[in-house]
Amino acid sequence: xxxxxxxxxxxxxxxxxxxxxxxxxxxxxxxxxxxxxxxxxxxxxxxxxxxxxxxxxxxxxxxxxxxxxxxxxxxxxxxxxxxxxxxxxxxxxxxxxxxxxxxxxxxxxxxxxxxxxxxxxxxxxxxxxxxxxxxxxxxxxxxxxxxxxxxxxxxxxxxxxxxxxxxxxxxxxxxxxxxxxxxxxxxxxxxxxxxxxxxxxxxxxxxxxxxxxxxxxxxxxxxxxxxxxxxxxxxxxxxxxxxxxxxxxxxxxxxxxxxxxxxxxxxxxxxxxxxxxxxxxxxxxxxxxxxxxxxxxxxxxxxxxxxxxxxxxxxxxxxxxxxxxxxxxxxxxxxxxxxxxxxxxxxxxxxxxxxxxxxxxxxxxxxxxxxxxxxxxxxxxxxxxxxxxxxxxxxxxxxxxxxxxxxxxxxxxxxxxxxxxxxxxxxxxxxxxxxxxxxxxxxxxxxxxxxxxxxxxxxxxxxxxxxxxxxxxxxxxxxxxxxxxxxxxxxxx
Numbered sequence: 001x002x003x004x005x006x007x008x009x010x011x012x013x014x015x016x017x018x019x020x021x022x023x024x025x026x027x028x029x030x031x032x033x034x035x036x037x038x039x040x041x042x043x044x045x046x047x048x049x050x051x052x053x054x055x056x057x058x059x060x061x062x063x064x065x066x067x068x069x070x071x072x073x074x075x076x077x078x079x080x081x082x083x084x085x086x087x088x089x090x091x092x093x094x095x096x097x098x099x100x101x102x103x104x105x106x107x108x109x110x111x112x113x114x115x116x117x118x119x120x121x122x123x124x125x126x127x128x129x130x131x132x133x134x135x136x137x138x139x140x141x142x143x144x145x146x147x148x149x150x151x152x153x154x155x156x157x158x159x160x161x162x163x164x165x166x167x168x169x170x171x172x173x174x175x176x177x178x179x180x181x182x183x184x185x186x187x188x189x190x191x192x193x194x195x196x197x198x199x200x201x202x203x204x205x206x207x208x209x210x211x212x213x214x215x216x217x218x219x220x221x222x223x224x225x226x227x228x229x230x231x232x233x234x235x236x237x238x239x240x241x242x243x244x245x246x247x248x249x250x251x252x253x254x255x256x257x258x259x260x261x262x263x264x265x266x267x268x269x270x271x272x273x274x275x276x277x278x279x280x281x282x283x284x285x286x287x288x289x290x291x292x293x294x295x296x297x298x299x300x301x302x303x304x305x306x307x308x309x310x311x312x313x314x315x316x317x318x319x320x321x322x323x324x325x326x327x328x329x330x331x332x333x334x335x336x337x338x339x340x341x342x343x344x345x346x347x348x349x350x351x352x353x354x355x356x357x358x359x360x361x362x363x364x365x366x367x368x369x370x371x372x373x374x375x376x377x378x379x380x381x382x383x384x385x386x387x388x389x390x391x392x393x394x395x396x397x398x399x400x401x402x403x404x405x406x407x408x409x410x411x412x413x414x415x416x417x418x419x420x421x422x423x424x425x426x427x428x429x430x431x432x433x434x435x436x437x438x439x440x441x442x443x444x445x446x447x448x449x450x451x452x453x454x455x456x457x458x459x460x461x462x463x464x465x466x467x468x469x470x471x472x473x474x475x476x477x478x479x480x481x482x483x484x485x486x487x488x489x490x491x492x493x
Contacts, residue, residue, distance in 0.1 A: 089119045090368065090451075095411045097449060100475045104370055104409040108447050111471050112486065113372045114389040116458050118153060120476035122366040127160045130358060133336035136344055139354040142186050144321055145171040147359025147455040148367075150472055152483035154178035157362070163206075165321070165357035169196040176203065186318065186355060188235070188283070190215075190256055197222050201230055209233040209283040209318060211258055216267055216277070223276035232271065233281025233318060236264050238302035257285065261306060268310045281355070282307065285320025288360065293338045300346045307350065317352040319343070323361040327452050329405060334361075360455040367454025369394055369470070370409075373446045374425065383420045385442060390424030391431040392467050394453055395460040398430040406433065408440045409447035416441045422448075426465050458484075463492050 089100050097104045100119055107117060130141065142165040143157050149171065154164070155178040163184025164175035175185055185205040187196075190212070197219055200208055210216045210232055223230040237258030259267070271279040286299050296319075303317065323334050343354060371389035396402040406422055415438050424431040433450060442448070461469050468487035473480055 088125070089122045090449075092411050097407060097409045097411070099368060101478045102475055102480060104368075104447060104449055107473065107480070108370050108372065108409070110480075111473060111482070113370050113447070114387075114393050114470040115370045115486075116453065116470055116472045116484075117368045117370060118363075118454060118472070118474050118483075119366045120156060120474055123153075123156065123363065124160060126362050126366065127157070127162065130336070130356075130361065131161070134340050134343070134354075134356070136340065137347055137354055139356050140184065140316075141356050141358065142184065143362055144357050144359030145175055146459060148363045148457075149174055149459045150483055151178050152474065152481075153363070153472075154180070156474070162362075165359075169193075169199050172196075172200060172203070172205070182206065186233075186357070188285070188357070192218075194218060194222060198226070201226065201228055207231050207233050207281050207316065207318075209235050209281060210267075211235045213259070213263060213267060216271065220274055220276050229276055229278055231278050231280045233283040233316065234264055234267055234271075234279070235259065235283040235285070236261075236303070236306060238284055238286065238299055238306075258283075261309070264306060265310055268312055272312075279312070280314065281316040281318050282314045282352075283318035283320070283355075285318075285357065286322060288322045289324040290322045291324040291332055291334050293335055293342065296339050297342055300342055304346065304349065314350075314352050316355050317350065318355040318357065321357040321359055321361070323358055325360055325364040325452065325455075327364075327403060327405070363454040365452050365454060367452065367457055369450040369453045369457065371448055371450060373442055373444050373448065376442065376444055383418055385420045385422045385448075387422060387424055387433070387448070389433075389450065389470075390426040390465070390467060391428060392426060392462045392464040393424075393470050394433070394450065394457050395462070396453075396456055397433050398428070399460070403434060404453060405451040406436065406439075407449045407451060408442065409449060412440055414441045415439065426467075463487075466492060468492060 091098060093101070093103075099107075099117055100121060104117075107115060127141075140163060141161070142163040143154070144165045145154065146165075146167055148154075151174055154174060158164075158178050158180045162180075163186070164171075164178075164180045165186050165188055166172045166175055167187070167189035172185065172187065176182070182203050182205045185203075187200045187205055187208045188211075192200075192208070192215060197208065201219075201223060208219060208230060210219060216232065216234075219230055219232060222228075235258040237260055268279065271277045282303065284299060284303060286295055290296070299319070307314070323336070323339075326333050347354070369389060371387045373385055374388050375384075375386040377384040377386060391398040394404070397404065417438060419435060419437045420439055420442075421435045422433045424433070458469070458472060463469065466489075468489055468491065471482065471486035472484035474483045475481075
């Protein structure tokens with residue numbers, strides 16, 4: 001007899017079950033499952049001949065669940081019927097790719113390509129999971145506006161309880177426009193101008209995190225001139241290697257961010273004596289797309305050391321963001337619960353409120369970029385799939401050599417034993433997205449989707465080659481809302 005495969009998670013009452021659900025049903029029995037399980041995850045993508053059979057089975061499963069297990073449906077009983085992306089709400093239904101049950105084909109037909117699409121329910125799930133992971137100390141979560149600057153999306157994030165981390169006057173304006181209260185806004189960044197500082201002071205935001213001696217002196221000068229007392233933080237450079245890309249490492253000595261231990265201690269003493277500055281926060285940020293908790297452990301050790309030397313009780317400790325996501329779909333994720341336990345141990349010695357600045361971990365996997373195949377080119381040494389999306393629409397692959405998975409809008413199962421390079425039309429050799437072997441056979445005018453582009457996608461876009469920026473769409477409960485219109489050539493010419 002074949003037995004189902006089990007994954008036992010963290011707690012005894014949390015049981016995730018994957019593999020063939022027919023075997024689970026037949027040999028294990030729902031009564032035993034329900035007796036010992038609080039969360040059930042069933043993967044039935046390979047168990048049935050068609051989607052209707054899957055739906056019937058899942059309906060049966062849900063009918064067997066006691067009422068106490070049925071809230072909220074999307075969190076308590078996670079049904080995975082062939083999800084091939086980190087966005088759980090993107091899946092194939094009858095071989096057609098859908099986002100919150102809306103067909104990608106229909107989106108492209110109605111709104112054209114390229115098109116950014118965001119899943120509201122995936123956003124909600126990400127935020128709820130983030131809150132749940134750190135609920136033991138209830139941090140102030142300030143969404144990093146730089147990761148996605150769409151005001152409509154930021155408004156939804158605000159409604160879900162988050163504040164904002166900003167690094168420019170423009171980002172601050174967008175946060176305020178989205179309805180985020182000033183007392184939930186933190187201003188970071190290494191090069192704040194006098195204009196930006198004055199604006200932030202007048203708006204009475206929670207904190208300005210300074211990153212140099214000169215910046216502290218400038219904040220003090222402006223505060224004194226305007227007869228204000230300003231809440232400030234000092235960003236420490238802890239010299240911690242985040243084990244991430246060099247382009248997004250921010251916590252080592254050679255990085256431009258924050259100040260070293262000596263300057264930090266000197267500034268702490270200086271601000272204590274200032275009549276116009278109120279030292280509220282110790283800030284730190286070691287990098288982005290971090291998947292290992294060890295760098296965070298080293299960061300917390302560095303903070304313990306500096307706080308002891310400073311002999312100062314900080315009201316806030318801003319731990320930054322940097323939490324990575326699973327771009328490769330290999331299930332390699334940062335263990336947030338482990339990170340949470342480390343912070344709890346840290347807080348035993350410090351009576352401080354924790355601030356987080358997540359961006360990618362909140363919006364990264366909610367976004368997809370729909371594109372159409374313009375040409376298929378068989379080259380001398382390489383074969384190319386030429387798309388209507390380019391590096392000006394999605395800069396990350398050209399900037400960081402980032403890999404974003406590509407999925408066909410219609411799954412045929414017919415693969416080509418060739419290697420294709422997916423590229424854009426921009427006149428740069430770096431205008432390429434992914435090289436794939438044995439991909440599904442594509443034809444000109446076919447649709448594909450580039451995954452996990454919700455963070456640093458549209459926010460890094462440009463009009464290079466005088467190309468209009470794509471449309472942005474929010475899908476919420478299968479309803480489509482245009483949250484940023486497609487640029488017209490007349491807007492930029």
